[in-house]
Amino acid sequence: MTLSLSCFAVWLAPSLLGQVPADHPKPPPPALNMELELPEKVDTGTVVFHEREIRHLATFTPLPELPRSRSNRWADDPKAAHFGQFLFFDPRLSSTGEISCASCHDPAKSWGDGKALGEGIGSLTRHTPGLWNVAYQRWFFWDGRADSLWAQALGPLEHPLEMGQSRVGLAHVLFQQADLRQAYESLFGSLPAMDEENRFPPHARPVSDAPDHPHHVAWLAMAAEDQKAVNRVFSNLGKAMEAFQRRIQSRNAPFDGFVAALIQGRKEDFQLLSPSAQRGLKLFLGRGQCTLCHFGPNLSDGEFHNIGWTYRPGAGGVDWGREKALTLVEQDPFNGLGEYSDHRRRRANQKLLYLRWDEHLVGAFKTPSLRHVTETAPYMHDGRFADLDAVLDFYSELPGAPPIGHREESLQPLRLLDQERADLKAFLESLRGQALDPALEKPPSGPLPEAKS
Numbered sequence: 001m002t003l004s005l006s007c008f009a010v011w012l013a014p015s016l017l018g019q020v021p022a023d024h025p026k027p028p029p030p031a032l033n034m035e036l037e038l039p040e041k042v043d044t045g046t047v048v049f050h051e052r053e054i055r056h057l058a059t060f061t062p063l064p065e066l067p068r069s070r071s072n073r074w075a076d077d078p079k080a081a082h083f084g085q086f087l088f089f090d091p092r093l094s095s096t097g098e099i100s101c102a103s104c105h106d107p108a109k110s111w112g113d114g115k116a117l118g119e120g121i122g123s124l125t126r127h128t129p130g131l132w133n134v135a136y137q138r139w140f141f142w143d144g145r146a147d148s149l150w151a152q153a154l155g156p157l158e159h160p161l162e163m164g165q166s167r168v169g170l171a172h173v174l175f176q177q178a179d180l181r182q183a184y185e186s187l188f189g190s191l192p193a194m195d196e197e198n199r200f201p202p203h204a205r206p207v208s209d210a211p212d213h214p215h216h217v218a219w220l221a222m223a224a225e226d227q228k229a230v231n232r233v234f235s236n237l238g239k240a241m242e243a244f245q246r247r248i249q250s251r252n253a254p255f256d257g258f259v260a261a262l263i264q265g266r267k268e269d270f271q272l273l274s275p276s277a278q279r280g281l282k283l284f285l286g287r288g289q290c291t292l293c294h295f296g297p298n299l300s301d302g303e304f305h306n307i308g309w310t311y312r313p314g315a316g317g318v319d320w321g322r323e324k325a326l327t328l329v330e331q332d333p334f335n336g337l338g339e340y341s342d343h344r345r346r347r348a349n350q351k352l353l354y355l356r357w358d359e360h361l362v363g364a365f366k367t368p369s370l371r372h373v374t375e376t377a378p379y380m381h382d383g384r385f386a387d388l389d390a391v392l393d394f395y396s397e398l399p400g401a402p403p404i405g406h407r408e409e410s411l412q413p414l415r416l417l418d419q420e421r422a423d424l425k426a427f428l429e430s431l432r433g434q435a436l437d438p439a440l441e442k443p444p445s446g447p448l449p450e451a452k453s
Contacts, residue, residue, distance in 0.1 A: 042262050046275040047282045054262050056285065061256040063297045066135055066246055070343035071336040072150050072239045074187070075246060082449045083183050084244030087237065089443035092173055092180075093157060095164035096121060101156065101241070104128045107441035110375035111248060116383030122161035125319065127383035130376045132433075133369055135246040138302035138351070142365045142381040143325035147352060149245055150238035151334040157237070158205055166205035166215050167234040168222075174233065183447035188236045192229040199226050231333065235340035247440055250371040250433035255281075258430070273430050280427030283420055299370035299431070306363040308407025310400035312384050318403050319382065322364040326355050362405035374429050388428065392421045 036058060041050045049057075069075035087093060091100045099120050105111045111131035118124035126142055134140075140152035156162040157170060165173075174180045175194035185191060194200050204218035211217075219227065254272045258281075261269035273281065284290045293301050304322035329352070334340050336349035346353060365381040379385040385394065396416040401407065416424070 036263070038263065039265070042265070044262075044267075044270040044278055047278045049262055049282070053282075053285050054259075056291065057259045058263055060295065060297055060299065061259045063133065063136075063249060063251050066249075069135070069148065069150070069242060069246070070348045071148050071341040072242055073342040074236075074239045075150075075243050077187075077243055079449060080187055080240045081243035081247060082444060083187060083447050084240035084242065085440070086183070086444050086447040087241055088244055090180075092177060093163060093165060093170060093237075094121070095169065099163050101153075101163075102443075104156075104162075105131050107436075110372050112376050114377070116378045116386075118162070120156070120159070120162035121164045124161055125317075126381050127378060129368060130372065131245055131248045132250045132371045133298050134248060135242075136298045137300075137369075139304075139329075139366060141325070143321050143328075144304060144366055145325035145328040146332065147329055147335050147349070148242070150235070150242035151332060153238040153241040153245075154234060154334060157234075166203040167230050168200055168204040168218070169202065170237065171200070171230050171233045172202065174237075179447050184233075184236070186448065187240070188233075191233060192226065199223065200230070204230075228339070231340060235334055238334070248436065253371070253431050253433040255427075255430040256433075274426055276423045276426035277430045278427075279419075280423035280425070281430075283423060284427055288414060288424070293367050294370050300367040302367065304361060304364035304366050305408055306360065306365075306402060306405045307411060308398065308400070308402045309363075309380065309382070309384065310402065312382050318363075320362060320404065321381070322361040322366075323357065323405075326357060326361070330355055359405065360408070363402050364405065370428065370431050372432050374425075374432060388425050389421070392416060392424065396421075 036055060038051050038054050041048050042054065066076070074080035088101045088105075091098050091103070093100065104113045104118055104120060105128065106113055113119070113128045116127060118126060118128040129142065135149055137149070140146040140149060141155070146152035146155065154167075157165050158167060171192065172194050174184050175191050181191060192200065199222065201218040201221070203215055204222060205215045206219050207213040207216035222230075254277075257269055258272040258278075260266070261272065270278075284294075293305070295301060306321070329335060332338065335352060337344055337346070337352055341349075343349075374388065377385075377387050379388070379391050385391045396414050398407070398411065398413045
């Protein structure tokens with residue numbers, strides 16, 4: 001069972017992913033620790049887990065240290081994270097002054113919005129993904145059109161249906177708002193002279209697919225050096241917001257404690273998972289073959305798959321998914337190889353060097369993490385399933401056919417029994433981690449940390 005893609009061994013066939021098999025730097029499933037001493041089997045009183053299963057589960061937990069964000073030198077700077085948190089909740093970044101990042105990524109709704117399709121200034125055509133463990137992802141957005149968390153943060157700011165701003169407009173906001181200007185310049189240095197109207201129009205941004213758009217015309221009228229200066233400001237906003245979002249981590253779920261108990265033989269902690277959840281975990285590892293796509297501490301392979309959804313009216317027509325995103329991420333001036341990256345070496349950006357079109361990427365979308373999954377309904381990239389029951393119905397029967405591409409051939413109906421459905425749901429409930437520090441779930445009092453007395 002999986003919430004966005006085939007639960008079978010897609011990663012065993014790199015050609016299905018449109019990648020180069022031999023040397024593409026896609027990380028393999030976590031290696032089994034063969035040195036870990038484990039019993040041949042553990043009987044919890046409900047389920048028997050064999051040594052191979054426990055060794056596999058040991059790669060799922062605990063959540064490791066944060067991966068380095070090489071293209072963002074401020075990724076782990078506490079002051080940048082504080083500023084990014086303030087920006088995340090600040091509606092002044094939108095063209096209406098009413099929409100913030102937190103409007104769609106609400107911490108009270110598990111960093112989502114609880115809606116089938118996102119809503120900003122206007123209505124969107126994809127579901128708002130949650131942010132749990134977002135820093136552990138490999139690609140960003142449902143289609144992977146950004147290669148870093150800071151580059152992803154820039155997209156909604158300028159999207160006309162999300163926050164509706166322009167990068168020059170944002171630079172004006174920072175320049176004109178004293179609190180934001182002080183915080184920005186204390187981190188990144190002086191802003192451009194945004195009060196020079198002959199250099200910086202009120203709004204400007206590149207709009208390559210609409211060359212007559214007023215923002216695009218104004219952008220082309222700017223000097224190249226002024227464009228670069230604004231792009232630098234724009235990228236720094238994204239880098240501050242990445243520094244904050246790296247702190248949204250899910251840890252110490254009942255599942256994590258249960259796995260530790262299996263490894264360490266702590267029978268008293270087997271009760272961390274109910275009998276139903278234990279049976280669900282056994283099914284997740286076994287007949288469901290879910291771990292072939294949902295593996296590792298984030299329970300996601302981080303890649304893209306077409307699982308054969310039928311056309312959904314009202315979701316913006318046919319969505320090409322990863323196939324269209326390849327060009328977008330490759331040409332993004334804010335990708336890891338671009339001028340605004342803090343680490344442009346090819347070795348640090350290998351994933352950008354092996355992008356290749358393949359028919360199997362048509363209509364493919366990214367595997368979501370299953371952490372906190374019971375709190376993040378509706379499900380799928382287009383929010384088509386209102387609850388987990390509907391998700392399980394889909395994987396049990398696999399109805400219909402996709403309007404583009406084709407369903408992965410390895411995906412077969414699971415024909416789940418009623419008890420198996422209940423058990424899988426109980427297991428998924430165990431993936432809810434401990435609460436975050438409440439201070440991370442609200443805007444700080446100001447964009448700069450308070451001085452310690």
